[in-house]
Amino acid sequence: MEIQTETLKEPPDAGKKKVIVDLVKVNKFYGLNHVVKNLNLSIYEKEFLSILGPSGCGKTTILRLIAGFEQATSGEIFVEGQNIKEKEPFQRNVNTVFQSYALFPHMTVYDNIAYGLKMKKVPKDEIRKRVAKAITMVRLEGFDLRYPVQLSGGQKQRVAIARAIINNPRVLLLDEPLGALDMKLRKQMQIELKSLQAYLGITFVYVTHDQEEALTMSDRIAVMNAGILDQCDKPEEIYDRPATRFIADFIGETNLFECVAELEKDGIAYLYCEAGDLLGKSEGYDPNEIVYVSVRPEKMKCSPAAVDGFSLGGIVRENIYLGNIIKTIINLTNGQAIKINTPVGAKIPQAGSVQYVYWDIKDAVMIYTPSVNKIIEQLSATNIPIGQTRV
Ligand SMILES: Nc1ncnc2c1ncn2[C@@H]1O[C@H](COP(=O)(O)OP(=O)(O)OP(=O)(O)O)[C@@H](O)[C@H]1O
Ligand SMILES: [Mg+2]
Structure with a gap:
């Protein structure tokens, strides 16, 4: 639920x-x-x-x-x-x-x-x-x-x-x-x-x-x-x-990661998902809580070596020419297909090469559904009747 x-x-x-x-x-x-x-x-x-x-x-x-x-x-x-x-x-x-x-x-x-x-x-x-x-x-x-x-x-x-x-x-x-x-x-x-x-x-x-x-x-x-x-x-x-x-999934195109929160430090959330580790904005997650991270293809980046905090490696499946952009598809180790949009003319990774995906923390949308206990805690603190929460 x-x-x-x-x-x-x-x-x-x-x-x-x-x-x-x-x-x-x-x-x-x-x-x-x-x-x-x-x-x-x-x-x-x-x-x-x-x-x-x-x-x-x-x-x-x-x-x-x-x-x-x-x-x-x-x-x-x-x-x-x-x-x-x-x-x-x-x-x-x-x-x-x-x-x-x-x-x-x-x-x-x-x-x-x-x-x-x-x-x-x-x-x-x-x-x-x-x-x-x-x-x-x-x-x-x-x-x-x-x-x-x-x-x-x-x-x-x-x-x-x-x-x-x-x-x-x-x-x-x-x-x-x-x-x-x-x-x-x-x-x-x-x-x-x-x-x-x-x-x-x-x-x-x-x-x-x-x-x-x-x-x-x-x-x-x-x-x-x-x-x-x-x-x-x-x-x-x-x-x-x-x-x-x-x-996030219905409007526009996105890359969505289902993550588990590990810890938070200095405004950064350390998270992991099936394909590896990643970073996001810290928004008060408790350890082991589920957090979804959504990154639009135009905000997604890749590099041949892993970038600090990220270990999402994969292989470039193809580069698709779409007029004004090139769409790169990278298959991560768990099979998830990552989409990256790059303007034509910018550098793109070669098909078949190994790449690690990452992004600027500010460019990711954190989607968080607090646990039932946390909602009840928040509601009792604010005196909002529980009936007003969508469950
Ligand atoms: N007169 C009706 N009797 C019984 N069920 C109905 C009736 N009208 C709609 N429904 C059901 O209510 C739900 C919502 O229907 P609705 O027509 O509002 O959907 P919608 O968002 O407009 O969909 P669409 O984009 O296909 O037009 C559906 O499951 C539909 O089968
Ligand atoms: Mg209708």
């Missing part, structure tokens, strides 16, 4: 921002399947927040809970300060864009976008004005009379967005909205969506399992791991300081 102390951080300027969606201790069960686990998440006004995680980790379920298509098993959800239990989905200032677009095939672009307003019996003149504005916003002028079948994937996507923003929602929920598009259009739409969000000034809660998409588009990313929110932070924080082993 993985034990975690609280890793969720408020953004530094949180004090100034207004919370628009607040999930408080939200749990969702489908039968015995615990799909969302004690989720605490505050989403801020005008923020672009991505929910990122592998398939089945609960991303869509969280959107459906906020939209009101599902009820939480326990916990509370507030939108603009109001508990949404008291409101029907259509009464909430929230709208959803689905991956499948869900356009009506027998209706034109204009009628698809106008549909919600017609249902609400908004006067015709106002409908015309608002649809025209929405069409301009998503840059679909001249497409009013086309049917969905006459549109490209990206254009259908824009109709779906126009339809979702027509009611001026404060929050737009987007469930993998670019999933069906090819890579080129996807990249283009990412930029469009990001600038549309800034232009509209509404909060986007954007679900994706594509880490690159989340890193490039988001103000903050909430990373989900099997129903648990592992970390919610700015993209650079998630990349540079992953809070858990799962995130």
Whole structure:
């Protein structure tokens, strides 16, 4: 069982921002399947927040809970300060864009976008004005009379967005909205969506399992791991300081070492793993505790002789040319494949040669999950109720 102390951080300027969606201790069960686990998440006004995680980790379920298509098993959800239990989905200032677009095939672009307003019996003149504005916003002028079948994937996507923003929602929920598009259009739409969000000034809660998409588009990313929110932070924080082993592995490429702490001296932790000895930052580990060390390929170095404190030897399997970098793969004695990225032009080790890998201590991320006894000790010292710790 993985034990975690609280890793969720408020953004530094949180004090100034207004919370628009607040999930408080939200749990969702489908039968015995615990799909969302004690989720605490505050989403801020005008923020672009991505929910990122592998398939089945609960991303869509969280959107459906906020939209009101599902009820939480326990916990509370507030939108603009109001508990949404008291409101029907259509009464909430929230709208959803689905991956499948869900356009009506027998209706034109204009009628698809106008549909919600017609249902609400908004006067015709106002409908015309608002649809025209929405069409301009998503840059679909001249497409009013086309049917969905006459549109490209990206254009259908824009109709779906126009339809979702027509009611001026404060929050737009987007469930993998670019999933069906090819890579080129996807990249283009990412930029469009990001600038549309800034232009509209509404909060986007954007679900994706594509880490690159989340890193490039988001103000903050909430990373989900099997129903648990592992970390919610700015993209650079998630990349540079992953809070858990799962995130270190899931976001970007990394070299991960499962280590046992030996001793600590002068701010340095002496550690060992299956392949040998290594050094890390000292963060108060007790001897024999498990510590994970994550080193990005661009921070990893190698040398033909062992460097002080490190004894991770191996053989260079290959050098792979990747355009602007060369990726060197070194197989350590325990079989672990180490990846090193070097800019083209810099010196690289020969395939088949013996090399020792090492790094600057400051460049390694230490991932530490304290023992149960230590957590209980810490909690009793700070008077935090034990229920607030994720176990
Ligand atoms: N209506 C439902 N009834 C029962 N189980 C469900 C239901 N909807 C989702 N689940 C289960 O809940 C878990 C989370 O599903 P969810 O759709 O939220 O995942 P996701 O992160 O959106 O995945 P994906 O990236 O594949 O879309 C899965 O195990 C799924 O099978
Ligand atoms: Mg989903």
